[in-house]
Amino acid sequence: MTYDATKAAKFHPGRIVATPGALEAIRASGQSPEIFLAAHLEGYWGGDLCDEDRLLNDEALIDGSRLLSAYRTLRGERIWIITEAAGDNGWRASTCLLLPEDY
Numbered sequence: 001m002t003y004d005a006t007k008a009a010k011f012h013p014g015r016i017v018a019t020p021g022a023l024e025a026i027r028a029s030g031q032s033p034e035i036f037l038a039a040h041l042e043g044y045w046g047g048d049l050c051d052e053d054r055l056l057n058d059e060a061l062i063d064g065s066r067l068l069s070a071y072r073t074l075r076g077e078r079i080w081i082i083t084e085a086a087g088d089n090g091w092r093a094s095t096c097l098l099l100p101e102d103y
Contacts, residue, residue: 009041010061013083013095019102022079026097029073033097036071040081040095046071048078064089 018033026033039046045057048070060067067083078100086093 007042010043011041011067011083012092013037013041014086014092015094016096017094018097019099021099021102022097025073025075025077025099026079029075029077031073036069036079036081036097037095039071040067040069040083045069048072060085064091067092 016037023033026036043057043061045054046069049057049068053068053070056065057067057069059065064087065085067081069081071079071081073079079097080100080103081095081097082103083095084093085091
């Protein structure tokens, strides 16, 4: 996965957390969680997300609803990042890095 580190975040993530499984999968691939998190915050939703979910994410940047990104590590493990909404004001409560089976 590549991303442009000069891009600014499109939203505030709230509290950032990760499941142990996601952290292990990312580290086992020789990558860092920060790479995936930066891509998510910059609006790169990942190669494993369908067009409908990409459109919902783009709308969520405007209406403040939930955001979902789906990536793969270099070893092929799927990683999701979910940013939860905390109200109609666009405030984001938290962002979680997780494996799909952790959901």
